[in-house]
Amino acid sequence: MPSPLKFYLAGPEVFLPDARAILDAKADLTRTYGFEPLCPGDLTIPPAPTKHQFGLNISEVDEDFMNRADGVIANLTPFRGIAADPGTVFELGYMCGADKLVACYTNVAETHYQRTLAWYDGKLDRDVEGRMRGPDGHSLEDFDMIENLMLHGGVARRGGPVVVHAADPAALYTDLTGFEECLKALAERV
Amino acid sequence: MPSPLKFYLAGPEVFLPDARAILDAKADLTRTYGFEPLCPGDLTIPPAPTKHQFGLNISEVDEDFMNRADGVIANLTPFRGIAADPGTVFELGYMCGADKLVACYTNVAETHYQRTLAWYDGKLDRDVEGRMRGPDGHSLEDFDMIENLMLHGGVARRGGPVVVHAADPAALYTDLTGFEECLKALAERV
Missing domain, CATH: 3.40.50.450 (Rossmann fold)
Structure with a gap:
């Protein structure tokens, strides 16, 4: 065995x-x-x-x-x-x-993106390239992933x-x- | 070279x-x-x-x-x-x-321990084994390390x-x- x-x-x-x-x-x-x-x-x-x-x-x-x-x-x-x-x-x-x-x-169940969005209290902006960023300017990943x-x-x-x-x-x-x-x-x- | x-x-x-x-x-x-x-x-x-x-x-x-x-x-x-x-x-x-x-x-500069302590607003207790725990019961590491x-x-x-x-x-x-x-x-x- x-x-x-x-x-x-x-x-x-x-x-x-x-x-x-x-x-x-x-x-x-x-x-x-x-x-x-x-x-x-x-x-x-x-x-x-x-x-x-x-x-x-x-x-x-x-x-x-x-x-x-x-x-x-x-x-x-x-x-x-x-x-x-x-x-x-x-x-x-x-x-x-x-x-x-x-x-x-x-x-x-929430994705990495959803948790990061909650971290920013839903406050996102898009930069000139269309990238989502929090109020601190840091960009968010949204790849439909858990982490x-x-x-x-x-x-x-x-x-x-x-x-x-x-x-x-x-x-x-x-x-x-x-x-x-x-x-x-x-x-x-x- | x-x-x-x-x-x-x-x-x-x-x-x-x-x-x-x-x-x-x-x-x-x-x-x-x-x-x-x-x-x-x-x-x-x-x-x-x-x-x-x-x-x-x-x-x-x-x-x-x-x-x-x-x-x-x-x-x-x-x-x-x-x-x-x-x-x-x-x-x-x-x-x-x-x-x-x-x-x-x-x-x-703060260590991993100091940051975790701040996460719990300084509220720690010792369990029966002397281990430090936050209000959620989770234990804290204090190994004088950055992470x-x-x-x-x-x-x-x-x-x-x-x-x-x-x-x-x-x-x-x-x-x-x-x-x-x-x-x-x-x-x-x-």
Whole structure:
């Protein structure tokens, strides 16, 4: 029997009050689809003399997990603002750069464009070239994508699923419907 | 004479009203340090029948630039919120995953922790394990880093410069002091 494919489970779950429970639930679900989960929560971080060095140690351990994984499933649900958690975004980019299998999902139905529009309270202008800009002069992307085009495009162009599920706001970070859709798509693909 | 090292210049400059001017200034500065610049603005994007496909085309062109580059200099100055532009974060992760040279800078002096604290208006509590959490229950990282530990750690652990420069807010996206510090550090290193 071949060894199961390993997926790194990237997302902001590590910051939740019930991080362990939700990471365990994601890991269990991953196994039911025949894959082996690698979670950033599954760590024993080497102690360090400074908090800075401790952060570097976590970075090393998480990169090691990614290097061992065959792919990533990234939770791009917006976190502390209109964009995905930067750690998760970095990890998705890392796995694209390392030529691994990639999948992503979001629990928010609004597109990147719609969220940016809301950031500007709907106040947009068109510049002389017809480009939409906020009151700060910064231009908006509208590519019908869930995130910045490098993220959405990086996954879609590799054939990975880009799943959108409108979760109940109360379950924004715990609803696993979109996550399971990614697992299903990956199981059909490999 | 060996061909110069190529650096991909990642950052939110592409969204600025004067994108072309600032990208050209960064490219010129890069050349003065003996490197060849590759900018996401230097594109001829294949036309596409839908805006979605056009976004995918940009993703492909930008990834191609990164694949041709020997390294990246990422502008992690916070953009539309407390974190760096997600496209830039993806690109920094991509280049770490592809094992290239990496450098980053920010034009904001506050750490990731300080910005997150401000996001919560300073309202933090400690949970039973002593971990700091915002009113939404989400935990805060305090690793004395400019961004999420995967970003700062990914660059620092590879020996790349992590430059902090407190720019005048009016020049937040145009001040090239930190960018030039990265070039200096890379020129000394290679």
